[in-house]
Amino acid sequence: xxxxxxxxxxxxxxxxxxxxxxxxxxxxxxxxxxxxxxxxxxxxxxxxxxxxxxxxxxxxxxxxxxxxxxxxxxxxxxxxxxxxxxxxxxxxxxxxxxxxxxxxxxxxxxxxxxxxxxxxxxxxxxxxxxxxxxxxxxxxxxxxxxxxxxxxxxxxxxxxxxxxxxxxxxxxxxxxxxxxxxxxxxxxxxxxxxxxxx
Numbered sequence: 709x710x711x712x713x714x715x716x717x718x719x720x721x722x723x724x725x726x727x728x729x730x731x732x733x734x735x736x737x738x739x740x741x742x743x744x745x746x747x748x749x750x751x752x753x754x755x756x757x758x759x760x761x762x763x764x765x766x767x768x769x770x771x772x773x774x775x776x777x778x779x780x781x782x783x784x785x786x787x788x789x790x791x792x793x794x795x796x797x798x799x800x801x802x803x804x805x806x807x808x809x810x811x812x813x814x815x816x817x818x819x820x821x822x823x824x825x826x827x828x829x830x831x832x833x834x835x836x837x838x839x840x841x842x843x844x845x846x847x848x849x850x851x852x853x854x855x856x857x858x859x860x861x862x863x864x865x866x867x868x869x870x871x872x873x874x875x876x877x878x879x880x881x882x883x884x885x886x887x888x889x890x891x892x893x894x895x896x897x898x899x900x901x902x903x904x905x906x
Contacts, residue, residue, distance in 0.1 A: 709734070709746075711730045711733040712730070712731065712746065712749065715727040715728075715731040716753070718730065719757065724757045724761055725757075727757060728757060731754050734746070734750045735747060735750035745778070745781045745784060748774045748777035751774035752770070752787070752791060754770045755769075755770035755773075755791070759798070764798055764801070764802065768795060768799075774787075775788060785821070788818055789819060793831075796812045796838070805838065812831060812835045812838065815834075816828065825859060825860070826858070826864060829855040829868070830855075832851050832855035833851075833868050836848045836849070836851035836855065836868075836871055840871065840875055840878075845879050846875075846879070849872055849875045849876070852875070853872065855868050856869075862898060863899065866895050867904055869888040870888070873885040873892065876888070
């Protein structure tokens with residue numbers, strides 16, 4: 709636990725490489741126990757560091773290991789979703805759309821099992837963005853419209869509406885984008901996400 713916490717503090721200070729030995733020591737000790745949550749936390753932190761350091765293969769390997777560890781522990785579904793989402797993002801960066809969708813689908817199944825409508829909407833938004841990235845704007849709109857049906861919180865709804873509007877603009881269907889642009893205009897003052905607000 710001391711090694712893990714030291715790694716967290718050092719990572720938060722932005723000293724990623726210096727944090728690695730602490731997480732690896734913590735992992736070695738946690739592997740001697742049945743504490744799969746602690747194993748998952750160590751592995752996930754190592755994955756984040758390798759991701760930040762642009763070492764994609766190592767990041768993907770550690771995300772996989774973290775997911776395996778979390779699956780052995782109860783009440784880790786949200787951590788599983790987070791790790792699967794990071795795997796999907798890495799595959800998208802690598803232009804491996806098929807693998808990204810495989811992991812997004814796993815995320816969606818877990819969120820449905822949790823009956824968490826906001827989480828389901830968030831995952832559908834991510835799937836929509838992935839389709840948009842691959843140039844499938846109409847498919848993206850279908851996914852994003854489905855996400856809105858889950859009545860996400862206002863902040864997520866803003867993101868979804870922005871993505872729908874962007875798709876319509878890319879399809880040169882500005883009239884269809886107008887509805888979502890107007891909704892975004894009305895919600896600007898209540899948005900807490902500076903990036904989407906700008």
